[in-house]
Amino acid sequence: MVAGKRVLALIPARGGSKGIPGKNLVELGGKPLLAWSIETALACSGIDRVVLSSDDASIMACGRAYGCDVPFVRPAALSTDAAPAADAIMHALESLEEAYDYLVILQPTSPFRRVEDVEACLALSIKQGAPVVSVMEPRHPPQWMFSLGETGEMQPLLSGEIPYQRQKVRPYYALNGAVYVAEVAYFREHRSFLGERTLAHLMPAAFSVDIDTPDDLICARARLHALPG
Numbered sequence: 001m002v003a004g005k006r007v008l009a010l011i012p013a014r015g016g017s018k019g020i021p022g023k024n025l026v027e028l029g030g031k032p033l034l035a036w037s038i039e040t041a042l043a044c045s046g047i048d049r050v051v052l053s054s055d056d057a058s059i060m061a062c063g064r065a066y067g068c069d070v071p072f073v074r075p076a077a078l079s080t081d082a083a084p085a086a087d088a089i090m091h092a093l094e095s096l097e098e099a100y101d102y103l104v105i106l107q108p109t110s111p112f113r114r115v116e117d118v119e120a121c122l123a124l125s126i127k128q129g130a131p132v133v134s135v136m137e138p139r140h141p142p143q144w145m146f147s148l149g150e151t152g153e154m155q156p157l158l159s160g161e162i163p164y165q166r167q168k169v170r171p172y173y174a175l176n177g178a179v180y181v182a183e184v185a186y187f188r189e190h191r192s193f194l195g196e197r198t199l200a201h202l203m204p205a206a207f208s209v210d211i212d213t214p215d216d217l218i219c220a221r222a223r224l225h226a227l228p229g
Helices: 033-043 057-065 085-095 115-128 184-190 214-226
Strands: 007-012 049-053 102-105 132-136 146-148 154-156 174-183 199-202
Touching (some): 033 057, 033 115, 049 057, 085 102, 085 184, 102 184, 115 132, 115 174
Parallel strands (some): 007 049, 132 199
């Protein structure tokens, strides 16, 4: 509880991963990928309850083994590639008997987020009365990005002159997928964490790893022993 507000941490972890089969249970640093997010959530002082949303029996068993509550099974219809994440979150909120003031989403694909990142996002959201998402500085600015036309011609993502020196590019930030925080009432109304009032919490690139492909997993394993303290 923070400032008298009850806080729910929800970890969404469906079973049908295609990029990395069994992704949420893949080994990283001697434990399942899912365990990293559970342990971080349980270590956060302001979180009252940590709940897993999954359709997969093995993932649910892993969640219980690491101390996460698994009070329901996510319906198959909400566990497909096409199912909106907001629908799965709403299902979780409706499935719990207890009411909570704030919602924290921790995706298991972001194992290196720190306790201080989660607590900072939560504190900022409560203080400012606005949703908060974690971001990072992308490796390349959007001025250096292009789409391709039908014959392969490069089409700039942004209009205007293209600066070829990074020092001349204004800072830009990208979602890193690690932490999402909002009032439950806000999420129920907007079904999103992103809006005109959404605030950002900047995380270093080293802690912003998002595992979605086999290459991401290789990089995460390589980076594991080089993480800053």
